[in-house]
Amino acid sequence: MTARTIAAPRIAFLVPLLLVVACGATVEQSAPASPLPSTAIEEPSLTPVPAGPSGSPAEPTQFVPPTPVCPAPDGAVDVPAVSVSIGGGPAIVATRGSASLATCSTVATVDAALPDPETGLTTHEGDRLTLALPPGWQFLRWEGFDRPAVGDGGNVWPPIDTPQRPTTIEVPVPFRPGASIAGYTLTITTDDGRIVGTLEIRFMTSLPSS
16 A cells, blocks of 8 residues: 655744844833724715616607509509599599509519699688599598798698598698698508509689788
8 A cells, every 4th residue: 555645734833923032121111002993974865866767768669552453453553633622522632642552573674853832722611631542542641831932931740641541532722812732642542552652733722812
């Protein structure tokens, strides 16, 4: 059997204070320092603050048109005409500008200049304009503007969604006396959802001076 050597553990001694006095030397031990007076630490007073809403504020939801349903309709897709009327009065057809119509397999785009119409509807204070699509089409969203036919100034109408998908919508009548030009960007779809698109229209209104 091979003998093993076990090293003895080292023991550290803590010596609080060791005074070494040499021959003939006098060592004076200084008196211990006086303890510092204890000072009470005052914690700052905190004023409760009402908690704010948790999380970051929600961002407004961006409008996304629905995806066209398949199968795509057979044949060419025609841009629908939009009629404009006041109440149950006679209607005019709005001047049509650029348009884009999409199916599940194709996208048709028409780029067209949109001149100011020279004729339109005579309105009165308190009237409401009705925009109507032909049978088989529905409104998804609209936004627009109106301005004087001559001169500066105007109004901007922010986007308004129409989740009920109506076939007619009411829009404000320009309230300024004289002739005004009204323009709208419409997002539309067919009843069966196989066509989704946007189109621009423009028409004139005239409010007699009182």
